[in-house]
Amino acid sequence: MPSATPKIRFEHVGKTFPLRTPRTARAAPERFTALQDIDLDIAPGEFSVIVGPSGCGKSTLLDLLGGLTHPTRGRVLLDGAPVTGPGRDRGTVFQSYALLPWRTARGNVEFGLEAGGTPRRERAEKAAEYLSLVGLDGFADRHPHELSGGMRQRVALARSLAYDPDVLLMDEPFAALDAQTRESLQEELLGVWRRTGKTVVFITHSIDEAVLLGERVTVLTSRPGRVKERVTVDLGERAPSDDPRSSPEFAAYRHRVRELLHGEVSRAQELERSALRGKETAA
Template identity: 60%
Template sequence: MIKISIRNVTQTFPARGGAEPYTALSGLDLDVREGELLPLVGPSGCGKSTVFALIAGLVRPSSGEVLIDGVPVTGPALDRGVVVQQYTLLPWRSAQANVEFGLEARAVPRRERARRARDLLELAGLTGDTERYPSELSAGARQRVALARSLAFDPGVLLMDEPFAGLDARTRESLAEDLLRVWRHTGKTVLFVTHDLDEATRLGGRVAVMTGAPGRIKEIVSDREAVATHG
């Protein structure tokens, strides 16, 4: 079953000073299966983050369509969790309180949101750090909090845009293992944007490889050697 479907999407952005509009994506097609963790890999500037923004509902396609469960995406919604490189945790709130924040806004009862936050932090590997503040956590731990927060509303889709960029190799590997554990436990559909071929092949059974700008899907491959060849 297809969870996310992108059909013949072209995305252009206006240019300054009367220049020609910039075409970020051209005729892009992509399907993400229900319950799949699909890395999206390609060179810098190929439009990976634009694909992320389209599925998240942050921008509308210039042409073509983006569907989730067969329904057109018209804007952000709680059926999609988002994790980006800049995790934007609230510095005055503990890890637990950061995960609870959105649930408070939705008037989820205190005991329920506390239980949900604890469970998600435990799943993310932060059992002993629930009361620590972001400034007291490592960069990797802060990203684990961001992952737990993104799952608080139990979204069907998790969108991740270069979430481990800027971290050291050991931390990236550890976070990748944490993500795989969370994915296997929750069965979420995950689109993971990265420029790192090793990271892509470590995470995904299939990997979507993009061309340079204007971006399109060059191929869907399923082994390390093929990804390296086509990347």
């Protein structure tokens, strides 16, 4: 159940970006509103998934939490303190693995620890521990080009976990993987989350992935992104061999999230068509 004190809080958060330089010095630049009036609490240890149509600001939300950009209005709080920049209390896993090609799997996991001044022996121990945690025993000396896509993503996950962040931020980390590898890593991630108790914020386009992974699924509206609804998911206890995707509970949650998204996707597509017509008219 959610804690009375949230781990993460978005308070009336809005984010706009300038579109282009004004033609005259007096003219204000046009602005693009990515997020508008976001209010969102995430409990300690929660696996929170965010879904929404393309362009609704999902990745921007994650960038705000990661401290890579700042809200235009409102504030983002972590443990009650405003997020003012990146920090070692947050680890990020991207869709692109962002591994250093000249380093081995072990070397990539050790990279963040080196930057933090961790002694060499401790770095080696932690790298071995977290590579084992993500199922890569025996692959520590392989370079990224010697690993499959799923293995590279496991290395990226181990690297983020190794310096023990409180919060794990994941921006569509499995989107580029084949279906079988994706399912395997979903189960692996759930296992890591249960063992470590990390707070996870996970972005995805997949409704099935959202329902499978998330304790709570936040559905954003089409641009500008706002919180449309939060769906609490409870698939019950299950044995490792059970597939919850075949259960009636899973089907019901999947239908609910899809229903919430359907109108927003249609609106997003209409916005894109309107923008295209505007460009054609201007041309």
